[in-house]
Amino acid sequence: MASIRVRRETNTLYIDFRYRGTRCREQTALKDNIANRRRLQRILKNMERDMRAGTFSYRQYFPNSKRAEQIEPETKVPSPPSADDISRSLIRSTPETSGLTEPLTTVISDSPLFTDFSDQWFSEREIGWKSSNQIKVRDILNKHLIPRFKGRRVGDITKTDILSFRTHLAKDCRGGKGLSPARINQILNILRQILDEAADRYNFTTPYRSIKPLRVPRTQVDPFSLDEVKRFLEIVPTAYRNYYIVAFFTGMRTSELVGLKWKYVNFGRAEIEIRETIVNGKPDSPKCEGSERAISISSVVSQALRDQYDKTGAYGQYVFCTRHHKPLNYRNISRRIWYPTLEKAGLRRRRPYQT
Numbered sequence: 001m002a003s004i005r006v007r008r009e010t011n012t013l014y015i016d017f018r019y020r021g022t023r024c025r026e027q028t029a030l031k032d033n034i035a036n037r038r039r040l041q042r043i044l045k046n047m048e049r050d051m052r053a054g055t056f057s058y059r060q061y062f063p064n065s066k067r068a069e070q071i072e073p074e075t076k077v078p079s080p081p082s083a084d085d086i087s088r089s090l091i092r093s094t095p096e097t098s099g100l101t102e103p104l105t106t107v108i109s110d111s112p113l114f115t116d117f118s119d120q121w122f123s124e125r126e127i128g129w130k131s132s133n134q135i136k137v138r139d140i141l142n143k144h145l146i147p148r149f150k151g152r153r154v155g156d157i158t159k160t161d162i163l164s165f166r167t168h169l170a171k172d173c174r175g176g177k178g179l180s181p182a183r184i185n186q187i188l189n190i191l192r193q194i195l196d197e198a199a200d201r202y203n204f205t206t207p208y209r210s211i212k213p214l215r216v217p218r219t220q221v222d223p224f225s226l227d228e229v230k231r232f233l234e235i236v237p238t239a240y241r242n243y244y245i246v247a248f249f250t251g252m253r254t255s256e257l258v259g260l261k262w263k264y265v266n267f268g269r270a271e272i273e274i275r276e277t278i279v280n281g282k283p284d285s286p287k288c289e290g291s292e293r294a295i296s297i298s299s300v301v302s303q304a305l306r307d308q309y310d311k312t313g314a315y316g317q318y319v320f321c322t323r324h325h326k327p328l329n330y331r332n333i334s335r336r337i338w339y340p341t342l343e344k345a346g347l348r349r350r351r352p353y354q355t
Contacts, residue, residue, distance in 0.1 A: 002044045006032045013040055019058065020077045026062050032150050033204035035111065035155055111155030111202040114194075115146055121194050132279040138188050141341065144169070154198035156248065157167060159207040162191065166214075181214035188213070222350050224248065235345040240337050242311075243320050243328075245304040247355040254352050255279050256286065260319045262312075266307055270297050278327045 003015035008026065013036055014027045021085040050056035058068045118141055126134045148165055149157060151263055172180040192232060199206035224232070229248050247257055250272065259278035266273070273297045279286045286292050297305070300336045310320055316325035339351050
């Protein structure tokens with residue numbers, strides 16, 4: 001009785017059987033998973049059928065095996081098949097050369113389509129993510145991963161596919177302009193999580209092994225000098241001066257500034273508590289657990305907040321808000337206020353994060 005076994009040191013499958021009183025072992029390059037075991041099981045059934053009928057040919061099943069010459073030294077096989085050795089690849093065989101009832105290339109993988117599994121993976125995990133992370137992951141899936149692997153089964157994606165995709169992101173993603181290493185790492189990290197989970201569920205070896213993240217250049221910090229801060233505050237429109245005083249002299253993130261509520265401002269203790277943020281126009285929690293904190297404020301910041309309270313304290317809950325008492329849109333502020341003010345003040349162009 002033939003059986004399928006695994007070579008532990010390589011995690012690859014081999015066929016163990018007896019023929020003409022000799023124990024035979026034929027190694028393959030197939031990794032140990034359910035799909036590959038089923039592929040080999042089809043071969044074993046055909047081998048056993050041919051053995052019972054007396055029509056089994058060792059050379060037809062294993063044309064390049066050294067044992068074939070020992071067992072069938074007189075057998076003449078008309079023109080050896082041009083396909084790769086079935087004992088090594090088992091993927092290019094045909095019924096005529098291997099005794100199979102169907103080509104192995106037509107055997108459908110048991111793993112699901114990438115599109116279906118990535119949607120399932122997302123729905124199972126989104127409950128544990130912040131809304132901002134849900135948006136970010138869904139954006140990566142819709143813009144990059146699903147278009148690239150649409151129609152592919154998760155168990156059929158190879159390391160070569162991943163490396164080719166990474167090259168595409170680095171060179172050709174946006175009309176010949178590639179993405180940054182940090183962004184590529186974000187995208188591939190989501191792909192890795194999906195493939196690792198699929199490999200665990202459907203018992204195949206993840207192709208993501210030994211692929212390291214791209215090296216990300218260190219972020220260049222370009223802080224403002226005190227003279228530059230003064231110059232900026234002299235030029236910025238009056239309606240936004242308090243906003244930028246708080247930004248420059250507390251180090252709060254933009255999402256924390258636009259999400260700041262009066263209930264978190266304590267003038268008595270001269271503190272601001274960071275408990276909420278606004279991300280993509282929606283209330284959210286701070287970036288991470290350590291981001292929930294209390295910030296001691298200077299007299300300059302305290303005075304700016306008192307001035308701001310005279311403007312918005314009686315209208316709503318947000319410290320900095322629109323005329324309709326809604327949270328500010330930080331992208332809109334950057335476009336309409338931040339960058340034009342830098343230009344008017346003759347200052348280098350910087351991201352608002354540099355405050």
